[in-house]
Amino acid sequence: MSIALTVNGRKRVVEAETDKPLLWVLREDLDMPGTKFGCGAGLCGACTVHLDGEAVRSCQTLIADAAGKVVTTIEGIAANAIGKRVSAAWAALDVPQCGYCQAGQIMSATALLKQNPKPTADDIDGWMSGNICRCATYLRIRAAIRHAAGLPAEIVDAGQPSGEQMA
């Protein structure tokens, strides 16, 4: 059936079976592969998007349940002020290793800072524990969230790059 929704500020209409997960509508029907498939079972967080501003696992969100709603994905997260700060922190701290989980991590981190602008270390750990990073970039995810929140680094890491960036 025909389903209308707003994705990253754009109105979209998709033809899809009602039980198709939003994840696969994004990846296959809307040609937006930034949102990743990791487990298909709500266990890894790789597919995290925002639905009406809330972080959801898009593999567990049927497209029928996204009808008429506002979806934000990694492709559009920098249009949001907090998302932009989070993405910038990810780049500044060189968070990704393989990078596969990072779209979901950024989406979860942005949702955290939206509702808790100055999270404690335990807040961060608790909130982010739905997102698996198989490469284990966790120390930098923590640091990048603090950085984006304007909080001092928990651990002063002597080797952190100081504004030295790849061209």
Place this chain on the structure above:
Amino acid sequence: MSKAAILNRRSFMVASLAGGAVLTLDASVVLGASAPGAQPDVLNAFVRINADNSVTIGAKNPEIGQGVKVMLPMLIAEELDLAWEQVIIEQTDADEKVYGIQTAGGSSATPRNWLPMRQVGAAARAMLIAAAAKQWGVDAATLSTARGAVLHKMSGKSLTYASLAKAASAETPPDLAKVALKDPTAFSIIGQSKVGVDVPKIIKGEPLFGIDMRLPGLVHAAVVKCPSHGGTVVAIDDAAVKAIPGVIAVVAVNSGYVPLGKSDTVLIVADSWWKASKAREKLAVTWDDSAVRGFSTAGYEKDAAGLLAHAPQTSLFKAGDADAALANAAKVVKADYEYPFLAHATLEPQNCTALFKDGKLEMWAPSQSPGNGRAETARVCGIAPEDMTIHLTRIGGGFGRRLLHDFMAIAGQAAKALPGKPVKVLYDRTDDFRHDFYRPAGWHRFSAGLDASGAIVALKDHFVTFAKDGKPIRAAEMAATEFPGPVVPNVDYGVSYMATNLATGWLRAPTSNAMAFVFQGFLDEVAEAAGLDLPELMRRTLGASREIPGGRVPFHTGRARGVIDAVCKSAGWKGRETGRGFGFYFSHLGYFAEVVDVTIADGAVKVDKVWVAGDIGSQVINPINARHQVQGSAIEGLGQAMLGQKIVQETGVVTAENFGDFALMRMDGVPREIAVEFVKTDFPPTGLGEPALPPVIPALANAIYSITGKRHRRLPLEMI
């Protein structure tokens, strides 16, 4: 590995040159397949100079998150004397004739490429200097380079590389073996932290990974695999599946694991992967798995216990007379250790995209070892290797899983069945867990004898592992020189074998990820019996600084001691203390010693901090990435030990379906800090993808013991 052995590795590169000329060098100066005149100037296979004086550098190895896509170009850029801002990094295709070995495995990229990639940069620089010398009519020896320009100091003249590139590409490439390399004190890129080249794309969600491949007319395949490894298709009833709108084909294929001519996998190809995946429930396949249904975890455990009760079937290493020495020892320590099968669980599930057209196969493959992937795909698909083109995608985690190429073989057959249609094959998480190439389980029965001074005078290990045709299967072997065998006077390492139907493979730090736990755990017990702590037992056992025989390469006792001393100093190690554990291991040419601090509260073990000291030789090429590799390795090792990770098999079938059955480390289990230091030594630089992982596991087990007083001799650790 000795210095000489590494230095001689340079002969691995093949020489070929872009402009049609073939270098007589033993390294490649290719420069891609550029059409003459139509492309910016290419100085060799790795270096292309663009009109705006930016320089495109080819990154030849697959990027799995280990940072090689930045590291190898750093080596070239350094010797080419570029400013890093000029560098544009481009992933090359897979073509070992042009680029040399392109494997992401064994932490081998650094030792293999440290000299050759620098020589490639230096050769290109020499050609630019030669071109400038001709243009100015001066002696090349009077010229220097900096930040992408050739300079003539006497006259103050300078020319950008871009303005010299065309002339330089006509120069005869120098002999790579003789080209002058920079003195390390002059490095301006090597040793400086460079962030990941794809990070800007990753944070925007741009397509990069194999799973993201898009092509016009792309169709999608979901897999139905015989639940038990080694079973094959008897009959397929696909009528209901084919009736589903959008389903294009049902194809029986061979993953490469069963004999050619048989099938162990059925593909449903549709216009959407989600549709193909959903259609699986309508597919009825009759399998013949009668030969493999008998394999189970419980069966292995029973058989291992039976084998351990007897003498080993074969001897692995013998020195002196271990039995006599044990009989005369002042103290004897005995213990059994074991570890389970493990899955890789890369976060990006296995996938591959392929197009078969006009008798040629084109692939977009997240492969860690595309040379082997080409050979395996050719074998299983019946295609000549030279009729294949392989493009490398960024890879969402490797850990050794993608060194084996079931996904390429399957995609090749799917493409062959549907000529002209690009097909993407994608496993779901359950397929991925159940059809991995697992780290094999193993069992060890130890006894060690100490003399009155506390020195180890005898060591016996009966290792039970898996074999086929009398040889250990992949990653199931143990080195005859496993430490401390070579330095103990009376040793008896024996092995017994059993069979499994599971495919096994290399998991990050293969064999070492298990042996470190087993040997360093047992040695902590031995140390305690000797009235020592493990670092001190290690120092005494290592003895004077020297090279002794190692697995594939010699083991340097002085380097081992260096990292042991360093980590003890940093961590403030004061001997046996409650809440601390130590582990050391040498693997993949890297020496690592680690200290883990734990607390136990409310019945749960918490890792508070990890200290790591590593010796990877004279140079850490990219310090920020080096730290990331070490921290990630340590966390992965903790996850293996703490979270119950174990692949369980019943009636031939792996039971794990998803991350609920095989937990990966999550943020709430990660220590607050992992402090990393490198001990510099005068040895050629070596790799970092793996060697920091193994020692963290025994360090953790030993730390928990220090609190509970109960030895943990089995992985995964029982967490209180």
